[in-house]
Amino acid sequence: MGAATVEKEAPKVSPNLERNIAYLNNILGYGKSFDIVLRRFNVAGKEIAMYFVNGFVKDDVMALILRNLDELKRPDVTPGSLKKLFNEHINHIQVDTVGELEKVIDQVLSGPLALLVEGEEQALIIDLRMYPSRSPQEPDLEKVVRGPRDGFVETVLMNTLLIRRRLRDPRLRNEVLQIGTRSKTDVVISYIEDIANPELVKNIKEKLQMVKIDGIPMAEKAIQELIEPGKYGNFFPKVRFTERPDVAVSHMLEGRVLIMVDTSPSVIIAPCTLWDHLQAAEEYRQGPPVGVYIRWVRYVGVLGALFLLPLWFLFVLQPELLPPALKFIGPNEPGKIPIIIQFLLAELAIDMIRLATIHTPTPLATSTGIIAAILVGDVAITVGLFNAEVVMYTAIAAVASFMIPSYEMSWAIRMVRLLLLLATAAFRLPGLIIATLIVFIYLMRTKSVGVPYLWPLVPFDYKAMKSVLVRTPVEIQNQRPSIFHPKDKIRQAVPEPARKPDKQDGQS
Numbered sequence: 001m002g003a004a005t006v007e008k009e010a011p012k013v014s015p016n017l018e019r020n021i022a023y024l025n026n027i028l029g030y031g032k033s034f035d036i037v038l039r040r041f042n043v044a045g046k047e048i049a050m051y052f053v054n055g056f057v058k059d060d061v062m063a064l065i066l067r068n069l070d071e072l073k074r075p076d077v078t079p080g081s082l083k084k085l086f087n088e089h090i091n092h093i094q095v096d097t098v099g100e101l102e103k104v105i106d107q108v109l110s111g112p113l114a115l116l117v118e119g120e121e122q123a124l125i126i127d128l129r130m131y132p133s134r135s136p137q138e139p140d141l142e143k144v145v146r147g148p149r150d151g152f153v154e155t156v157l158m159n160t161l162l163i164r165r166r167l168r169d170p171r172l173r174n175e176v177l178q179i180g181t182r183s184k185t186d187v188v189i190s191y192i193e194d195i196a197n198p199e200l201v202k203n204i205k206e207k208l209q210m211v212k213i214d215g216i217p218m219a220e221k222a223i224q225e226l227i228e229p230g231k232y233g234n235f236f237p238k239v240r241f242t243e244r245p246d247v248a249v250s251h252m253l254e255g256r257v258l259i260m261v262d263t264s265p266s267v268i269i270a271p272c273t274l275w276d277h278l279q280a281a282e283e284y285r286q287g288p289p290v291g292v293y294i295r296w297v298r299y300v301g302v303l304g305a306l307f308l309l310p311l312w313f314l315f316v317l318q319p320e321l322l323p324p325a326l327k328f329i330g331p332n333e334p335g336k337i338p339i340i341i342q343f344l345l346a347e348l349a350i351d352m353i354r355l356a357t358i359h360t361p362t363p364l365a366t367s368t369g370i371i372a373a374i375l376v377g378d379v380a381i382t383v384g385l386f387n388a389e390v391v392m393y394t395a396i397a398a399v400a401s402f403m404i405p406s407y408e409m410s411w412a413i414r415m416v417r418l419l420l421l422l423a424t425a426a427f428r429l430p431g432l433i434i435a436t437l438i439v440f441i442y443l444m445r446t447k448s449v450g451v452p453y454l455w456p457l458v459p460f461d462y463k464a465m466k467s468v469l470v471r472t473p474v475e476i477q478n479q480r481p482s483i484f485h486p487k488d489k490i491r492q493a494v495p496e497p498a499r500k501p502d503k504q505d506g507q508s
Contacts, residue, residue, distance in 0.1 A: 013121050015118070017047050038051055057128040071224070135153055136150035137149070138157070160188060163249060168268075173189075174188050180213055180214060183215030185262055188260040188261075195488050197485040200257060205390070208223070208259075220267070235415065237406065238447075241266040254481055256484060256487070272448050273454065278409070285380065298404070306417055321429070347418065477491060477492075
């Protein structure tokens with residue numbers, strides 16, 4: 001025989017109960033892991049074994065099932081009694097049968113209870129799961145003034161219920177996969193069957209099925225990196241994360257797919273474009289005029305976060321580029337260290353303050369920011385380490401980056417700003433122009449699950465671009481985005497204008 005290894009077939013559930021117990025005890029670590037529970041019963045002269053993880057099962061329902069089993073008589077446990085137990089004596093809705101011990105192990109570790117009966121070649125799986133979870137709360141990163149206050153939680157079942165509550169469509173599909181040879185994490189793909197492009201759903205499903213890893217403790221972030229092409233080249237986020245069910249459902253109605261990972265409150269929306277990261281639910285919770293204003297304030301903030309520091313630094317290096325009316329721009333006293341070093345130190349200080357605030361208890365977070373602003377900023381200017389304008393413009397750029405709803409996109413903007421600053425310091429105006437073109441070309445070449453990242457700007461789509469620039473009223477949102485190739489392209493029928501009666505009609 002050759003050296004090729006032959007994959008062992010998964011052992012079947014044996015009619016010999018002791019053999020099943022010996023195998024399961026060895027694999028599950030019964031006796032070593034305190035939370036693995038084995039209960040053995042003699043029901044009407046027949047041996048029964050029950051496996052479950054302590055804390056995962058509902059005690060009241062399990063007590064009811066045990067009471068029913070205790071009332072069984074010998075005729076109820078004759079050969080073939082498993083079918084009778086399944087149909088008559090297990091008072092629970094979610095009951096299934098499995099014939100392989102590996103599946104029994106997977107089910108027990110996922111939370112359900114496994115029931116094995118002497119003489120039977122199948123095991124009963126009773127879903128009595130009760131995962132520890134918090135109540136739905138409004139996400140901190142996606143708050144709105146008016147709107148629902150519920151948000152996704154760490155339990156995937158609760159998340160699917162939040163979506164079902166808003167979308168009572170029988171064509172909504174929630175397909176579950178398990179990823180991780182050790183963690184076996186539940187990953188749910190949600191889409192509307194008669195809207196989403198079948199090729200898009202198939203592509204995402206194949207990427208998830210190709211993942212071969214031992215576990216994904218970082219949940220949705222690990223899934224994002226595993227299904228996206230490239231490693232260190234993913235400068236901009238190619239998928240969008242949300243913790244708001246209303247935002248998730250609105251994207252599903254456009255023909256997109258959701259990826260929900262158990263243990264994570266963040267849901268992946270794919271595919272997405274650059275503009276999706278710059279739009280927030282607050283724009284649609286206000287009237288169209290206010291929504292347009294909010295959106296444009298955010299766009300101006302993004303431009304300021306990107307170009308304010310590089311442009312001011314360029315004018316410091318080349319004051320001749322300024323028109324006479326703006327000659328006041330620029331530092332009167334440059335400071336004791338070069339301007340570019342001041343910018344880098346200021347950016348580093350802001351990131352240090354941000355990280356310190358994240359890891360500081362909430363009652364002390366505000367105090368930390370105030371102390372850092374007063375001591376670091378004011379004292380640094382007083383001693384001449386920093387120029388006052390450097391601190392002011394860096395603070396404006398930082399505040400502008402906080403306006404971006406997507407946390408991942410705000411970090412990408414910060415990294416691009418540093419790139420533009422360094423390019424300006426090295427090559428001045430040509431450096432700023434070339435670096436900006438490189439970033440733009442990179443965005444043109446980027447795709448999110450096959451969708452161009454800059455659409456509808458590249459390739460250009462006038463109608464879609466107008467809806468990106470202007471928050472359109474709901475009554476004229478009639479078509480789904482064409483770039484996702486939805487099966488059903490129409491969202492709402494356009495009412496026909498009423499026909500004015502003719503003179504002849506009036507006379508008749």
